[in-house]
Amino acid sequence: MHGIARVREKPRLWEQAVLIADALRGPGGLLGDLPGWEEPELVPVQLPYRRNDHWLGMEFAAGTEIKEDRVLFTAHYAPEPMLGVNRHCGLLLDEWTEVVPARQETTGIAFHYNGPDAEPPQAMLLVTPPQQTGNWSADDLLDAVGETLDLAKIRAVEPAHLDTTPYAQLLPATVMSATRRPITISTDLATANLRGKADA
Template structure:
């Protein structure tokens, strides 16, 4: 497949620390591990990458980040919702985490498979709400009665059903 808009994958051509401030391969791997706890489809990918690193077949996962539309100094939306420069959530973003050991050339055909996908909705900063409460008036209160029973035979230490009924009736 060739990307319809190669600029979407332009940030994935370089390691994440060159595209997004404060994001490196380790933070991408940590994000993948933490999301694997919530998203079962990501767990096998995280396990395979970890085993490749443990066995020495890969020194670090070849993770790349792509985000569209790309805005300079925009944070990676997976780690930070709010753009500190704009002091507002970065709305309308598509974020991709790619495992690309051979690298990514944005304008060339790519092959791969999708591991997981989901959409996060950013709630609006203000929302009209209402609250309905069912409340009984002041006539609702706890019963003001106490039932006190005295054992008819103090020599018998246990109460039985018959003794209780005899004391209350």
């Protein structure tokens, strides 16, 4: 109570009222010794009740796990209940909610930075041997890599390179897959043209 009264207004007023009452009515007080005078006792209660539970307002005991919300309630009760009265009243001085931090938390971090202007190529080169012999030939692999590099250079054409040529009217139709051998998916414009004439 003493520590809470230093930082919260209502508990501080309760503490002052108890001190003043003790000075006026207690033994040796200004109003003399009053029989039966005792300092108001504060009784803590923790709900829901668990036998041999640890008070969560203090340092946790080893192995304490919090899996539910708890209410820590401290009150001064009347010395004797009024018999035959079903109604009771009280005075709430202060209340607050505290969040007990977990032992582990999943966190994230974000920061701003200037990303690189270049990105790694998002492509994979799959090479198959021209003849199925059961093993690889170094010459076949080198030829495949060389051919892939040559085709990449041919396809690395920007629209600015074609703007002044007759091919500019065909863009972006010229940007499509093509292959020399029918071993993968490609576009055959001649077949498409023949089908178009047949449909017409």
